[in-house]
């Protein structure tokens with residue numbers, strides 16, 4: 001079974017790679033065929049993820065990812081694109097080769113996109129490609145876009161592509177509509193309705209069926225930037241009635257002086273569940289976000305049972321270099337619900353609520369240097385200072401550190 005699955009995958013990848021050649025032979029000569037590559041290598045050091053200096057949990061690992069992209073265009077309104085990916089985390093997972101994207105796109109005003117594809121909705125707070133992770137995220141999907149004046153309307157139906165770090169057997173579906181209205185040069189309003197359905201199987205009704213409705217407003221007029229996104233959720237989580245909400249507010253101001261300093265402010269909140277023993281589930285579902293660089297770069301948070309503040313400073317010493325310093329303040333929205341890391345999994349939980357909500361603070365320092373159009377270097381360091389919550393629950397609250405260095409090549 002496993003063997004035949006692997007065989008099918010290899011066949012699929014070969015078919016995708018050879019599609020351009022086949023189409024040449026069939027006389028479907030494309031106007032433009034492009035082959036590009038992407039290579040990314042990242043080295044990371046993580047220490048004290050257990051917040052206890054007397055136990056050694058030092059980790060040093062590297063992840064590399066290579067993508068081969070093929071795009072083929074017939075006039076302006078038909079396109080084929082495929083991206084084959086090889087991703088590897090040294091020492092932790094086996095090599096992983098997969099078809100990351102492979103789709104056809106047709107039409108201009110009314111556009112259809114069919115096949116395996118990424119989704120990046122709004123600022124990726126709810127749905128994004130999770131590009132920071134080595135394997136990233138794509139969906140097998142049908143998407144329809146309609147463009148009219150200052151508006152874009154989109155409907156889609158998608159099934160999450162499983163990668164090596166996902167539990168087997170749980171098929172996950174996402175569908176809905178995402179719409180964009182560029183009110184004028186400075187004001188943008190997006191509205192959405194998203195449905196998430198997860199089939200867990202097994203005895204009893206364990207399926208998850210959650211609806212999310214919300215909007216995203218952006219005011220972007222230099223030197224000011226403001227962004228507000230308040231989604232609400234309802235539905236069923238197995239036997240439990242799901243009801244939750246969240247919001248995020250981002251504001252920044254760029255000073256007119258050398259290095260273009262930009263002062264940033266962020267506030268985010270997502271409901272948690274006040275009582276783990278009743279029949280209601282109030283933990284906000286973060287769906288499929290790109291959380292990295294959003295709720296602290298150390299990735300110890302999700303937009304889920306969260307009460308968050310941030311102040312940050314961004315400097316641009318040159319056109320090629322951007323440097324950031326952020327200070328983050330984290331609390332749980334509900335003491336009895338869990339503390340969730342960026343991928344949505346649980347870090348720790350005190351179901352009694354006696355440990356309070358003060359999870360901690362985080363100092364992030366990171367920079368990106370674009371050597372040229374093809375090559376980008378990035379370097380960052382984060383220190384997480386656990387709060388009273390960790391001290392009460394685990395008896396220890398020692399800082400956790402994380403350091404990374406990444407080289408990215410694209411042509």
Ligand SMILES: [Ca+2]
Nearest residue numbers: 048052055057
């Ligand atoms: Ca430790």
Ligand SMILES: [Ca+2]
Nearest residue numbers: 273275276280
């Ligand atoms: Ca509950």
